[in-house]
Amino acid sequence: MRYTVPYGGRRLDQIARETLRSERGGTVEAILTANPGLATLLDGATVPAGTSIEIPETYRPAKSGRRVLAWE
Known part of the structure; x- marks a missing residue:
């Protein structure tokens, strides 16, 4: 999928x-x-307007190992 920055x-x-x-x-x-x-x-962290980028359609988030609670 293509995405053009607004x-x-x-x-x-x-x-x-x-x-x-x-x-x-x-x-x-x-x-x-x-x-x-x-x-x-x-x-910085900003993509300039008009830039066309490819968005990976098959991306799967990395599985995290252990959950850590705020009070631990």
Whole structure:
């Protein structure tokens, strides 16, 4: 799936949340892996407006080992 960044740019974590429904579990890294050279275009963490990027459709989040509760 192709995604074109809207006017004003968008942070990479926001793109991951919008397209992959999460910014966690390696989603940002999966987008960077699917788009070699994307990291060089970033202005901080923001992808410039008009940039067309490939969103990996077969991405599966990494399984976490153990859950840690806040009070532990």
